Amino acid sequence: MRRKSVALVMAAATVLSLMAGSGVTALADEETVELTMWGGWAGDQIGQLEKQLEGFNNSQDKIHVTYMAQDSMEQKLLTAIASDEVPDIVLWDRFNTSVYAPKGALMALDDYVEKDSIDLDQFYEPAVDELRSGDNLYGIPLTVDTRIIFYNKDLLEEAGVDPVSITDWNSLEEAAVKLTKWDGNVLEQSGFSMKDVGLFNNWIAQAGGQMIDDTTNPPTTAFNSEAGLTVLEYWNKLLNEDKVYQLGFEDGLGGDGFKAGKVAMTFNGPWVLEQYKEAGLNFGVIGQPKGPSGDMHAMMGGFGLAIPNKAKHADEAWEFIKWWTTQPENGVEFCKISGNMPANKAAAEDPYFADDDVFEVFTEAYTYAGIRSKVLGYSDVEGLALIPQLQKYVAGEISAEEALANAQSQGDSILAEAAQQ
Incomplete structure (x- = not known):
């Protein structure tokens, strides 16, 4: 039996050697790795993503990526990780990194970046920074918007x-x-239009203020300030003195x-x-x-590509991420498909953008844009504490001082609680 087994092994080795010499690849090498990408993009955006993925899938025969839209994707990802049923890639809202990376949702990509000598300076710096948590990088910037x-x-x-x-x-x-x-x-x-009080974070930066003071421990809100009052006084002048807008005006116009x-x-x-x-x-x-003191500011948002923790095909996912984010022509192509501007600066300098009057203004704005605060609890400070008070203010229910003081009290409690988690 032993001699027979050895003979079979030698015969198999000979066959493989002949296959390699004749240009025939072993079956294992011919198998395509199937990757799944999750994201919150839906509707027409699904077709846009599928067209971009088709470009990647057709560019080689080793990896095939399929997109699956997900509601509440970030929460679903945590559940998937707990059950070891995670996707291979996620289309990631960079703003969520500071919340979900500490929870173990994402894989740190620093080793991949170092191994392949990826120059992070090719991307807009705020977009890279938004994908960092602690000392690690958890994604590569894909798009920018403002x-x-x-x-x-x-x-x-x-x-x-x-x-x-x-x-x-x-x-x-x-x-x-x-x-x-x-x-x-x-x-x-x-x-x-003055329908969106959520843009307060942009206005206060133009007034020379800030949303959060992260030099304190725990961090505290900073919008109850002279700059914050300057914004609300300006809003009041536009709404109630100049009357350039009326609350609810756009409700009957499809929003x-x-x-x-x-x-x-x-x-x-x-x-x-x-x-x-x-x-x-x-x-x-x-x-x-420009604001009263000459400050110019924009708030940068956008998405990145990340690999979930416990992903089964991380190496292949990384190859896909590199294809889309580090090859400028692929970022340009996706903009042509979807209108989403690339986070890769070389892509943004392509004539497709530089020769377009609209894209040119967006590209310029990214040079002075910043990102929202990364401190834990910040999104709840905006969504649960500040915005409801601003809505009461513009509706004439409370004063500017009351709105900012109430939001400060609630916001500081949120930040203190988040710091203890």
Whole structure:
């Protein structure tokens, strides 16, 4: 029996040697590794992602990636990790890194980056920073986005407003007043949309303030300040003195008065470009206005690609991540498909962006954009403490001082509790 086994082994080795010499690869090498990517993108975005994945899948025959949309993806990921049934890749909202990386949701990628000598300077620095937690990197930046001012060219021309003149809060206010139309007590055209109080974090940075003081232990809120009051006083002037907007005005316009042609100027991001083009809008864009002290600021968001903890095909997932994020042409191609701008700076310098008046303004904004705070509990500070108080303020239910003080009290409690976890 022993001699027979040895003979079989030698025969098998000879066959494999002949296969290799003839250019025939062993069956194990021919097998394609199937990867699954999870993400929260749904609707039309699924088709956009599938088209990009098709480009990767067709570029080689070793790895095949399939996208699966997930509701509440981050929470589902923790459950999947506990049951050892994780996807191989996640399309990751970078803002969630500081919350979920400490919970063990993601694999640190530092060893991969070092092994392949990946130059992280090829990406926008704030996007890389947002994917760090502690001393580790948990993803590679994929897209960047921010908000700038969209304006209706026809409405500005009709009102005699030159968009180039809109450079700061004062000139923005002057333009908004000229662009607003009332018929008695009925607002017919708003000069500037003020529906989103969640943009307070952007406004306060332009006023020279900040949302969080992370030099304290535990961190504390910092928006109940002179800068915070300056923002709310400016809002009050626009809403209640200049009357350039009315709360609820866009509710009957599909939620987007600019798209309906009834709002002359609004803050928005690159994700609406295709929608506005399809709506036939004649629009242009300008960068963020400077605040009272000359500060210019934008808030950068966007996604990265990450590998979940306990992923079974981490090496293959890393190859896919490199293909999409470190080869500029692939970032450009995805923008052509989806309108999402690449986090790779070389991709963003492609003529597709540099020669486009709209993309050029977005690209410039990324040079002065920052990210939201990474301290634990920050998202709840905004969502549970601050925004509800700001909504009461703009509705006239409480004063600016009350809104900020109430939010400070609740926010500090949230941060203190988060620091103990």
